[in-house]
Amino acid sequence: MAACTVYSTLSLKTNCFISTPSSKTHYGFHHKQIVLYTTSKRHNKRVNNPYVITCAASDSQTVVIGLAADSGCGKSTFMRRLTSVFGGTAEPPKGGNPDSNTLISDTTTVICLDDYHSLDRTGRKEKGVTALDPRANDFDLMYEQVKAIKDGISVQKPIYNHVTGLLDPPELIKPPKILVIEGLHPMYDARVRDLLDFSIYLDISNEVKFAWKIQRDMAERGHSLESIKASIEARKPDFDAYIDPQKQYADAVIEVLPTELIPDDNEGKILRVRLIQKEGVKNFSPVYLFDDGSTISWIPCGRKLTCSYPGIKFAYGPDAYYGNEVSIVEMDGQFDRLDELIYVESHLSNLSSKFYGEVTQQMLKHADFPGSNNGTGLFQTIVGLKIRELYEQLVASRAQSPVKAAKA
Amino acid sequence: MAACTVYSTLSLKTNCFISTPSSKTHYGFHHKQIVLYTTSKRHNKRVNNPYVITCAASDSQTVVIGLAADSGCGKSTFMRRLTSVFGGTAEPPKGGNPDSNTLISDTTTVICLDDYHSLDRTGRKEKGVTALDPRANDFDLMYEQVKAIKDGISVQKPIYNHVTGLLDPPELIKPPKILVIEGLHPMYDARVRDLLDFSIYLDISNEVKFAWKIQRDMAERGHSLESIKASIEARKPDFDAYIDPQKQYADAVIEVLPTELIPDDNEGKILRVRLIQKEGVKNFSPVYLFDDGSTISWIPCGRKLTCSYPGIKFAYGPDAYYGNEVSIVEMDGQFDRLDELIYVESHLSNLSSKFYGEVTQQMLKHADFPGSNNGTGLFQTIVGLKIRELYEQLVASRAQSPVKAAKA
Numbered sequence: 143m144a145a146c147t148v149y150s151t152l153s154l155k156t157n158c159f160i161s162t163p164s165s166k167t168h169y170g171f172h173h174k175q176i177v178l179y180t181t182s183k184r185h186n187k188r189v190n191n192p193y194v195i196t197c198a199a200s201d202s203q204t205v206v207i208g209l210a211a212d213s214g215c216g217k218s219t220f221m222r223r224l225t226s227v228f229g230g231t232a233e234p235p236k237g238g239n240p241d242s243n244t245l246i247s248d249t250t251t252v253i254c255l256d257d258y259h260s261l262d263r264t265g266r267k268e269k270g271v272t273a274l275d276p277r278a279n280d281f282d283l284m285y286e287q288v289k290a291i292k293d294g295i296s297v298q299k300p301i302y303n304h305v306t307g308l309l310d311p312p313e314l315i316k317p318p319k320i321l322v323i324e325g326l327h328p329m330y331d332a333r334v335r336d337l338l339d340f341s342i343y344l345d346i347s348n349e350v351k352f353a354w355k356i357q358r359d360m361a362e363r364g365h366s367l368e369s370i371k372a373s374i375e376a377r378k379p380d381f382d383a384y385i386d387p388q389k390q391y392a393d394a395v396i397e398v399l400p401t402e403l404i405p406d407d408n409e410g411k412i413l414r415v416r417l418i419q420k421e422g423v424k425n426f427s428p429v430y431l432f433d434d435g436s437t438i439s440w441i442p443c444g445r446k447l448t449c450s451y452p453g454i455k456f457a458y459g460p461d462a463y464y465g466n467e468v469s470i471v472e473m474d475g476q477f478d479r480l481d482e483l484i485y486v487e488s489h490l491s492n493l494s495s496k497f498y499g500e501v502t503q504q505m506l507k508h509a510d511f512p513g514s515n516n517g518t519g520l521f522q523t524i525v526g527l528k529i530r531e532l533y534e535q536l537v538a539s540r541a542q543s544p545v546k547a548a549k550a
Numbered sequence: 551m552a553a554c555t556v557y558s559t560l561s562l563k564t565n566c567f568i569s570t571p572s573s574k575t576h577y578g579f580h581h582k583q584i585v586l587y588t589t590s591k592r593h594n595k596r597v598n599n600p601y602v603i604t605c606a607a608s609d610s611q612t613v614v615i616g617l618a619a620d621s622g623c624g625k626s627t628f629m630r631r632l633t634s635v636f637g638g639t640a641e642p643p644k645g646g647n648p649d650s651n652t653l654i655s656d657t658t659t660v661i662c663l664d665d666y667h668s669l670d671r672t673g674r675k676e677k678g679v680t681a682l683d684p685r686a687n688d689f690d691l692m693y694e695q696v697k698a699i700k701d702g703i704s705v706q707k708p709i710y711n712h713v714t715g716l717l718d719p720p721e722l723i724k725p726p727k728i729l730v731i732e733g734l735h736p737m738y739d740a741r742v743r744d745l746l747d748f749s750i751y752l753d754i755s756n757e758v759k760f761a762w763k764i765q766r767d768m769a770e771r772g773h774s775l776e777s778i779k780a781s782i783e784a785r786k787p788d789f790d791a792y793i794d795p796q797k798q799y800a801d802a803v804i805e806v807l808p809t810e811l812i813p814d815d816n817e818g819k820i821l822r823v824r825l826i827q828k829e830g831v832k833n834f835s836p837v838y839l840f841d842d843g844s845t846i847s848w849i850p851c852g853r854k855l856t857c858s859y860p861g862i863k864f865a866y867g868p869d870a871y872y873g874n875e876v877s878i879v880e881m882d883g884q885f886d887r888l889d890e891l892i893y894v895e896s897h898l899s900n901l902s903s904k905f906y907g908e909v910t911q912q913m914l915k916h917a918d919f920p921g922s923n924n925g926t927g928l929f930q931t932i933v934g935l936k937i938r939e940l941y942e943q944l945v946a947s948r949a950q951s952p953v954k955a956a957k958a
Binding site: 432433434435436437438439440441442443444445446447459460489 | 840841842843844845846847848849850851852853854855867868897
């Protein structure tokens, strides 16, 4: 197969184009498909696996959402909630690698950024770097492929096999309506970050992370308390250096903290969850409680709702977050019953729901998902509605001025 | 003039009747007028001054409002605000005693319960009792006359002259649409209490009372700090024994406290004011903030309103007060500007206003009254609207079932 080296930006017909590739990437052309090889020595097991890039049939661009979080922090639950908002069910690519990390529905494709690990498990051990370390990840390829998809071009995305710890042969990713890139580094690389139409950071506090890990790794997997502590401590320096700083770029942060309703609680079962929403983001209008821009606390348990101990407390207000103006909605505690949720929903504004009670309906539909009775589920669902609205507004604005949108 | 002693309840024609008088009261009849003497030896200066009681022309009963508060605690400002809600101006009775304590407008008549002092200043000194002591007040006469007015009968009410400290000859009080009895003991006597259609207690905390007295008595009247302290201390035992306990009976309490926005504030200039509203009172629907029955705090200063230091903070929630279920609206801080007040008004519900902005309009109209920029003015105005609504509802319900109403 013929291959040529291209260093300049290539504009294809219609809305397809490719930006400057990394120095080690070679392109070949076949009709409207672009075959993309890497000759990188980092990829021991798949040298010369071709990446096929195809132009999209339609003029509509893919909307790209970034979701950052540590592993085991509820990203997959969030993705299931998001997909559900669009009415579909997310499934792995049909007939592909059974260990694929990708989830595809009618509207959304969720890819896991672990697939851009440049070092497999053995490689990381040899070099003494963690998966959190940027040196274990190929940001050039991540950028190129996300950009290609955004521009309507299919790509052959690598697969990192979490079972074997190896880099498997790539899978074809066609441009969906909404591409979600989820993982450790969606906002780390400035080029990738600039491709995002909306970005979310799931920020689980150390106390809660510890409580969750204990529950999962100790109770379900038989790990010792010491080994769990050691594993968290070992990850911490890289996490603080490379993952945590991304939250300053997020349009929305879901922060999960221990409850303040029970003094000195360290069970980590009852959660205080904050939805930190950046102001001034196009097509994103922050949710508020009662009075936009003021500072409010609200305990809905009273004459109308009787909540069991320790109750539920909401808060809302403007704040500053990494130098950005934000609005924060907070929920501490958990729901006992359905009518509590619909009651709360009726007092939140700017929910981006399509009918009264949609948030409650979504939460009830997935009552078995983790966090359905607390702020994690509530705010994930709300962010899902926000993303749907953002998508619809972007599509509408592009339909109005396609030339302008293609240039944007 | 003929006089007869009556011990039984007398029912007059139409809706007039008189209940059992005290053993020292004598009645004489002249057409539809009742001439009432007292032969009490307590009233040295006006033995045989006749009290004339006349039947009301209409069938509508007078609505009676009780307002309890210590002297110098803003009762007169409150009364001016209340009168203003009904559109009139309150003035002393025309051509009467220039030292009369009564204020009359088209709709309301405000009488001061000091007029029912049974001992004048000299008498109190001789017996060693304060004006706060029930023994210095004639509750039998208070009850009889308030009852008579409520039943549509004019009375000759005594006058306590605050300038001379003497009991002056009485003045004629005709039954108004609304009678307000204001003073130290409107809810002390169970019989008087039962006549009240609505009752209010102005509860000024000791810290604020002290700050106010210092400002008035020291700055304006040249009293010394020591004499002010001594005067407050001297009143305290009787105040605690006879005045303060009345607040348990009040349908609404306006509680005035030092601000909590400034730590350790003792200036008494910025106030935290609470409107404590009893639940389950007929024709009185408590004001609430955002969500009826829940617990809320609200700082309206934010993106829309910029408040100067120390800002404004509202709170709302259900509570218990002397064993009664109440709803409390609280305002801490003060308004800088007009738009702040209209903004606050737009977020309060159940205000009983007749049009949007009526509270703000009333407050602006009397911007020169004390407390117009803080919770005392706001809650006095709101209580005024509440009384107007209560009056209109009572009148409407009586019009629907006049027989039932006359018996009630």
